[in-house]
Amino acid sequence: MGQSHPGELNSTDFASTLEKRKEDVKRLRVTISADIEWKWESATVDNARRVGPSNIKCNNREVWFHRDYSCGTAAARGSVPLNDGQHYWEIKMISPVYGTDMMIGVGTEDVDLNRCRHKFCSLLGQDSNSWGLSYTGCIQHKGQTNVYCSKFGQNAVIGVHLDMWSGTLSFYKDRQPLGTAVRGLQGKKLYPMVCSTAARTGMKIMKTQSFPSTLQFLCCQTLRKYIPQHMKVLSALDLPPGLRNFLQDNLSWLLDTNVESNCHKEAIGTCTTGTQTNLTFNEIRFVRDTSS
Numbered sequence: 001m002g003q004s005h006p007g008e009l010n011s012t013d014f015a016s017t018l019e020k021r022k023e024d025v026k027r028l029r030v031t032i033s034a035d036i037e038w039k040w041e042s043a044t045v046d047n048a049r050r051v052g053p054s055n056i057k058c059n060n061r062e063v064w065f066h067r068d069y070s071c072g073t074a075a076a077r078g079s080v081p082l083n084d085g086q087h088y089w090e091i092k093m094i095s096p097v098y099g100t101d102m103m104i105g106v107g108t109e110d111v112d113l114n115r116c117r118h119k120f121c122s123l124l125g126q127d128s129n130s131w132g133l134s135y136t137g138c139i140q141h142k143g144q145t146n147v148y149c150s151k152f153g154q155n156a157v158i159g160v161h162l163d164m165w166s167g168t169l170s171f172y173k174d175r176q177p178l179g180t181a182v183r184g185l186q187g188k189k190l191y192p193m194v195c196s197t198a199a200r201t202g203m204k205i206m207k208t209q210s211f212p213s214t215l216q217f218l219c220c221q222t223l224r225k226y227i228p229q230h231m232k233v234l235s236a237l238d239l240p241p242g243l244r245n246f247l248q249d250n251l252s253w254l255l256d257t258n259v260e261s262n263c264h265k266e267a268i269g270t271c272t273t274g275t276q277t278n279l280t281f282n283e284i285r286f287v288r289d290t291s292s
Helices: 011-034 045-051 215-226 241-255 281-291
Strands: 056-059 062-065 074-077 086-093 102-107 130-134 138-141 144-147 157-163 168-173 176-182 191-196 201-211
Touching: 056 074, 062 191, 102 157, 102 168, 102 201, 130 176, 130 191, 138 176, 157 241, 191 201, 215 241
Parallel strands: none
Antiparallel strands: 056 062, 062 201, 074 191, 086 157, 086 201, 102 130, 102 191, 130 138, 138 144, 157 168, 168 176
16 A cells, blocks of 8 residues: 555656646647748748838738838738638737828739839729728728728737638728628639838738638627627537637637627717627527517
């Protein structure tokens, strides 16, 4: 009694092993959180024709425009084309936001990002091959602009959801959805794109996600649509812990509180709040039927 069998851990060894496993988990989490599925293209020989090596600097997650002074519009694109499925990424404005324009959007490989190198302009959306959201709150395509949201500035985090299943492009501001901005993108091969006319300005990729258009995702979209907008979907539903944690880790940008969609336009008026409750699927069906 009290003796250890061969291969059995004593209390000291067990504590040491447990601490080692905790450190392994921490390192794993850091690795996962630091991983991104695409990055900003570096100024290679091929890329220099498009972005110009003298007015832009790419460092995987970060892109910096006009390091010394600005004499036009600098732009960069993501390293991987996005076509099938669902794609979501977040861009943080890590510098002052000012000037003629700073934009976030998408475009095809036919977009010449070097075209306005010596001209101050709103580059993304000037042609038929790109779509851009300006920091002024306007969406542009084919040179036509429409007011879409309020202005955003330094430290704002702009989320971009490219849904190639339905062919739509939507934006989020600080995790609050702004609604569908563009339709009709099915069948296109698009790249994430950014541009700036302002000196010493930068943007940073905070996260990227790409995944298939599964039934699970489509169900989550439907739940977000019909559960009252001031409520978090995962707080409203009684879900198994494992499923809840998985959805929180992967789709929190879609399922969290959806207040901004009711108030991001000043004309809509004051936002409303309410008390969160747990809903059954029958109650969700009732909300859907009465709201349609």
